[in-house]
Amino acid sequence: MAAGKDDEATDPSPTSNLSPPTRLGFAVKVLGRPGLKANDARRWQNGPHLSVSIGFLDAIFDYLAETGIRMYRISSDVAPYVTHPELPQFHGQIEECAEDLAVLGAKARRLDLRLSMHPSQYIVLNSPEERVAASAVADFAYHAAFLDALGAGSEAKIVTHVGGVYGDRPAAIDRFVARYSALPEAVRRRLVLENDEISYPVADTLLVHERTGIPLVFDILHHRVNDPAGMPPEEACRRCTATWPPGQTPKIHYSTQRAAEREVTRRNRTTGERTVGRQAAKAGQHDDFIDPDDFVAFLAATTDLRYDVMLEAKQKDLALLRLREAIADAGLRWRIW
DNA sequence: CGATGTCAAGGAATC
DNA sequence: GATTCCTTGACATCG
Numbered sequence: 001m002a003a004g005k006d007d008e009a010t011d012p013s014p015t016s017n018l019s020p021p022t023r024l025g026f027a028v029k030v031l032g033r034p035g036l037k038a039n040d041a042r043r044w045q046n047g048p049h050l051s052v053s054i055g056f057l058d059a060i061f062d063y064l065a066e067t068g069i070r071m072y073r074i075s076s077d078v079a080p081y082v083t084h085p086e087l088p089q090f091h092g093q094i095e096e097c098a099e100d101l102a103v104l105g106a107k108a109r110r111l112d113l114r115l116s117m118h119p120s121q122y123i124v125l126n127s128p129e130e131r132v133a134a135s136a137v138a139d140f141a142y143h144a145a146f147l148d149a150l151g152a153g154s155e156a157k158i159v160t161h162v163g164g165v166y167g168d169r170p171a172a173i174d175r176f177v178a179r180y181s182a183l184p185e186a187v188r189r190r191l192v193l194e195n196d197e198i199s200y201p202v203a204d205t206l207l208v209h210e211r212t213g214i215p216l217v218f219d220i221l222h223h224r225v226n227d228p229a230g231m232p233p234e235e236a237c238r239r240c241t242a243t244w245p246p247g248q249t250p251k252i253h254y255s256t257q258r259a260a261e262r263e264v265t266r267r268n269r270t271t272g273e274r275t276v277g278r279q280a281a282k283a284g285q286h287d288d289f290i291d292p293d294d295f296v297a298f299l300a301a302t303t304d305l306r307y308d309v310m311l312e313a314k315q316k317d318l319a320l321l322r323l324r325e326a327i328a329d330a331g332l333r334w335r336i337w
Numbered sequence: 338c339g340a341t342g343t344c345a346a347g348g349a350a351t352c
Numbered sequence: 353g354a355t356t357c358c359t360t361g362a363c364a365t366c367g
Contacts, residue, residue: 164349
């Protein structure tokens with residue numbers, strides 16, 4: 001650890017060698033307070049609506065303000081069925097809620113929130129199937145329209161992956177590049193690309209960046225699971241953050257890998273009896289919380305970089321709050337929200 | 338009320 | 353070519 005308590009005595013300046021202000025964010029679901037929902041998740045038969053989700057988000061923003069969290073990923077399902085091909089009655093929700101969205105967006109700016117979205121794994125731009133690719137375009141357009149309706153700035157990104165390989169990686173990358181280039185400007189100015197844990201490591205996303213200019217989100221867990229080039233994480237992070245245009249703060253995804261095996265308490269469904277057992281975890285699963293030592297070491301190794309951090313931990317905002325405590329307890333002077 | 342069923346998608350692995 | 357798994361929680365319904 002390069003910037004722990006031990007440095008305080010020798011470091012004459014309280015502000016030298018610090019990372020610039022860094023945001024810590026979490027994704028979608030709030031666990032720290034009961035009753036906060038991320039989106040109207042009712043089935044279509046019951047008439048779910050974006051207007052309900054907006055009310056939920058308003059309450060979540062209040063919670064973010066109270067906890068001092070200034071980065072948050074909005075659920076991609078915030079407007080239910082808005083792109084469902086067989087439910088056209090849902091397609092106008094953003095227009096229907098334009099005023100409420102503008103008000104909500106003003107609140108986000110007042111609270112200095114950096115917002116983002118992350119379409120599901122089923123949104124695949126580079127699919128050989130035109131139908132799949134077309135629905136991906138429509139889904140991205142919806143995400144962009146939503147963030148635009150909030151009046152969100154250029155920092156509010158839509159995060160996606162390259163997609164599938166289909167047995168021919170160069171051709172699959174070519175398709176991504178071609179389809180990306182044909183996207184509406186409203187989508188292209190928000191879309192960013194993240195390395196994934198199966199198909200496209202950082203080296204591949206860098207190739208796509210070189211051909212498209214699309215900024216890269218570095219995901220450290222995916223990198224640790226899928227790194228055939230053997231690139232050190234700090235270097236991979238450095239190369240990804242360097243893809244962002246001047247004036248925009250890069251972001252990275254940070255999470256801790258769940259141990260290969262863990263102790264779990266199982267409850268017998270009929271008897272209610274509790275037993276302690278061991279449960280296998282697959283490589284690449286997110287752990288409940290963030291390993292603070294690992295995180296601090298990574299920060300220390302990248303103090304020359306500027307980036308915001310989206311945490312991906314099962315315990316969501318609880319993991320963020322715990323990590324923030326650990327950083328403070330370590331005596332670090334990084335300013336992290 | 339607790340338990341079980343349902344939903345939603347595309348890719349990859351397996352056969 | 354068809355099937356299964358992956359992932360996931362909340363909703364919805366059943367008993």
